[in-house]
Amino acid sequence: SKRSLHSNTEQFQFQAEVSRLMDIIIHSPYSNKDIFLWELISNASDALYQIKFIALTDKEILGEGDNTKLEILIKLDKEKRILSIRDRGIGMTKEDLIKNLGTIAKSGTSAFLEKMQTSGDLNLIGQCGVGFYSVYLVADNVEVISKHNHDKQHVWESKADGSFVVSEDTYNEPLGRGTEIRLHLREESGEYLEESKLKELVKKYLEFINFPIHLLASKETTYEWELQN
Numbered sequence: 001s002k003r004s005l006h007s008n009t010e011q012f013q014f015q016a017e018v019s020r021l022m023d024i025i026i027h028s029p030y031s032n033k034d035i036f037l038w039e040l041i042s043n044a045s046d047a048l049y050q051i052k053f054i055a056l057t058d059k060e061i062l063g064e065g066d067n068t069k070l071e072i073l074i075k076l077d078k079e080k081r082i083l084s085i086r087d088r089g090i091g092m093t094k095e096d097l098i099k100n101l102g103t104i105a106k107s108g109t110s111a112f113l114e115k116m117q118t119s120g121d122l123n124l125i126g127q128c129g130v131g132f133y134s135v136y137l138v139a140d141n142v143e144v145i146s147k148h149n150h151d152k153q154h155v156w157e158s159k160a161d162g163s164f165v166v167s168e169d170t171y172n173e174p175l176g177r178g179t180e181i182r183l184h185l186r187e188e189s190g191e192y193l194e195e196s197k198l199k200e201l202v203k204k205y206l207e208f209i210n211f212p213i214h215l216l217a218s219k220e221t222t223y224e225w226e227l228q229n
């Protein structure tokens with residue numbers, strides 16, 4: 001197999017429920033795939049709230065410089081067809097990556113899976129904290145890079161064969177703190193590399209998000225929205 005780009009790579013199997021959920025999502029006739037962006041932006045917002053809450057009593061936890069900027073960055077890389085959503089939230093340790101993205105330990109998830117299988121209503125997905133998996137509506141390969149204050153930076157990557165790998169990240173730029181989701185978009189999902197589409201979607205969600213969102217459309221162009229609230 002392809003030599004891994006990272007050092008000490010470990011391979012894991014998705015929990016059975018996760019594989020089933022991914023199959024439902026990948027094969028869902030679901031027309032409105034836009035929900036993946038909402039799920040990622042709201043996960044980023046949750047992670048930013050978590051670090052902001054801890055910082056109320058522990059000022060040092062934010063570090064200094066860029067690490068103190070509680071914001072969400074969306075980057076479009078048209079050449080590589082990668083859409084990435086980055087936050088400086090609390091981030092995840094290696095164990096968090098394995099637990100949070102490999103198992104759906106949430107209670108009632110299997111009941112939810114049944115309901116969604118029949119109703120096909122993917123909008124429910126955010127209810128059980130499994131909104132992350134909506135990325136498979138638009139991406140065939142997903143990398144999650146994360147840096148938590150209590151661990152080194154790691155990268156999680158899902159494989160087409162239903163497994164995933166977690167490695168120490170000796171390759172990507174240091175995040176400082178937080179998580180970056182890198183979506184290798186499917187052939188038919190190129191619309192999510194268009195600035196106009198992203199601007200329209202981000203504007204729609206802005207009223208629900210209490211952190212700045214920056215869209216880095218290309219090396220030259222960055223869009224910043226002042227907070228609506």
Ligand SMILES: COC(=O)c1c(O)cc(O)c(Cl)c1CCC(=O)Nc1cc(O)c(OC)cc1O
Nearest residue numbers: 040043044047087089091092100104105132179
């Ligand atoms: C801490 O959350 C994150 O680092 C994070 C983020 O900043 C942006 C994202 O798009 C995502 Cl997906 C995450 C991870 C969120 C997550 O999956 N949390 C999570 C999931 C679980 O199944 C769980 O059950 C034990 C606990 C979780 O925190």
